[in-house]
Amino acid sequence: MGNSLSENGQVGGTAGVLLSIMFLVSGIVYISTRKQEKLGGDIACAIMLAIAALLGFATPASSLT
Structure with missing residues (x-):
């Protein structure tokens, strides 16, 4: 929200x-x-964490760029 x-x-x-x-x-x-x-819960968690990792790698903070 601050951004x-x-x-x-x-x-x-x-x-x-x-x-x-x-x-x-x-x-x-x-x-x-x-x-x-x-394994439904484990697979759902793995998918959510993979999406989170992609989001984290794709949007670095301004200090990294």
Whole structure:
């Protein structure tokens, strides 16, 4: 939200917030499906974390560029 208010063209802060939300959701999904024998929760977590990794690599902070 700070990036959109300051209109500086940076996306690092917004990407960081999205990453933290994705990590939180992945943790909740993993905890809620940990006692199941099926792999649906593990696969969903792996997909979410892979998307988070791509998002993190694609949107570095301004200090890295």
